[in-house]
Amino acid sequence: MKIGSASMQPQSMVTPCQACPLRPLRTFREFAPEELDFVSHFKMGELVANPGATILVEGESNDHLYTVLSGWSFRYKILPNGERQILNFALPGDFLGLQGSVFTSMGHSVNALTRTVLCMFPRSKLWVLYEKHPELAFDITWLASREERMIDEHLLAVGRRSGTERVAFLLLSLFYRCKHVGMVTERRTSFPLTQQHIADALGLSVVHTNKVLRGLSDRGYIVLRAGTLEITNETGMLELSQHPGEEPRQRPFI
C-alpha cells in the first residue's frame, strides 16, 4: 500500500473562517460575530492529508485539534494480532483529536481515505476557549456527545445485526451524513470506501462483505461502483437495516 503524506499549509493559503464553505449549510448552527472572530484566531492553519496518510496515531499525544473541511477519513484501532476495527468515519464538519488534547494520548488512529483538508487548532488555546467562550466549550461537549451517540449506534449494529443488516445500516448512515453536508445529488454520493473498509467497520470478512454487497445490488437496493454509492430503494434499506432514520438537523461545529 502506498502511504500518502500529510503536509501543513501556511496560514496565508488557507480558507478564512469568514469564508468557510461549510458554515452556510443549513446543517450547522449560526455563529455570533465574536464567536466567528475567536474561531478565526483559534484556527492556526490547515493540514492537507493525501489518501492513505495518517492524521493521528493511537498512543501518541497530539498538540492539535482538527475539523474536517473536506474529504473522507476514518478512526480505527488495531489489535495486537493485527486485526483492524474501524470505529467511525469522519466527514466535513466533524471534529477530530479531542482525546489527545484531553488525555495524554489518543485511544485510536485516524487515516485519510481521500485527500482531506483539515482546519488545525492548537491544543494550547483550548483552555482559553473554555474560559472565554462557554458557548463554544458547550459545542465541543455537544460534538463529543454526538460522536458517542454514533458509536453507540455502530456498536448496536455490530453486536446485534446480521451481516446484511449491518452493511445496509452502514451504507444508509453514511448516505444520510453525506446528504447533510451537501454531498448527495439525486440519491447518489461519492463513496471512497473499499470493501475492506466496510468489512473492518462491521466486523465481517472481506469475502462475506462482497457477497452481501452483491446481494443488495442484485435485489435492487443499491448501486455501488466506481467510487459512487446510489441508494435505489431507501424504504427497503430502512426496513432491512432497522435504521432509525436520518439524524436530526442543526448542529454546532467549530
Next chain:
Amino acid sequence: MKIGSASMQPQSMVTPCQACPLRPLRTFREFAPEELDFVSHFKMGELVANPGATILVEGESNDHLYTVLSGWSFRYKILPNGERQILNFALPGDFLGLQGSVFTSMGHSVNALTRTVLCMFPRSKLWVLYEKHPELAFDITWLASREERMIDEHLLAVGRRSGTERVAFLLLSLFYRCKHVGMVTERRTSFPLTQQHIADALGLSVVHTNKVLRGLSDRGYIVLRAGTLEITNETGMLELSQHPGEEPRQRPFI
C-alpha cells in the same frame, strides 16, 4: 421480571458533597474549595433506583444529569425486533444523562442492576457551570471523552475478538474499573451481572456465553459465582483477551 422503582430523596437525607465517599479515592482528582462549593449547590438531591428500575429512557429528554454514587447500572439500546445491546456499565463516579441535556433526547436507556444511588443535577444549571466554572466544563468534556474511549474499546472487542476473548476482555475491564473505585479486595469483587447481561453486552447468545464462562472457569482463569467475580489468573486473562491493561490513574468527576 420484577421491575423495581426509583424514588427521589429529599435534600436533607443525602450525603453532602463535602462528605462525598468517592472524592477521597486516589482515582479522582482534587477539588478547589470553590469548585466543591459550586458542585454542592449544583447537586439537588439523590435518586435511589432499585434493582431493575429504569433510570433514563431512550427517546425521552431528561431534566437531570447524574453521577453514580453507589451501585451498578448499565446503558443499552433496543432494536425494533427486541434485541438488546448493552453499551456500557456504570460504576460509582460515572456520569450519566449528558446526551439528554445536550440533545433533545437520549440515544439510549439506563437501568439499575443493583440498588443504585445517584447524585442529581439540574440540567437548567448546566449552562451556569459552563459560564462560571470552565474547569468543571472541561471535566465534563473529559468524562464524555472517557466514555467514548470505553465504547471504542468495546466496539473493537465485539467487532474483532472471538467469543472467549470477548468474555475475558469484559470481565477484566470491569474488574479493573471496580478496582479503581475500591470495590476489589483480594482479586475479588461483587459482580451482579447475569449471563444474559454479559451476552447482551458482547453480542453473543446466552447459551454460548455460558459455555465460554465454563471454559474460563475450568481452565482456572476465573471463579464466578454467587454474585462474586474472582480473577485467578490475571496474566492469562490479559494475554487471552489482548487487553491493553489497567486504565491510567487520576480522573475528574462531578
Next chain:
DNA sequence: CGACGTGTTGAGTGTGATCAACATCTGTGG
C-alpha cells in the same frame, strides 16, 4: 511487462446460534 490492490466466486469448515430439556433457586400464594 509484472506487481499489487481490489473485487468476485466457489468449496469446505467452524464458531456460535437455535432448540430443547432439565436443574436450581427465589419469591408467592394456597
Next chain:
DNA sequence: CCACAGATGTTGATCACACTCAACACGTCG
C-alpha cells in the same frame, strides 16, 4: 408447609451464517 411460577444456569444435539482458503479477473502503476 408445600406447590407453583419465573428467572437463571447448565448441557447436549443440530444447524447456519459467516470464516478461511483458493483461484481468478480486472485495473493501475512503476
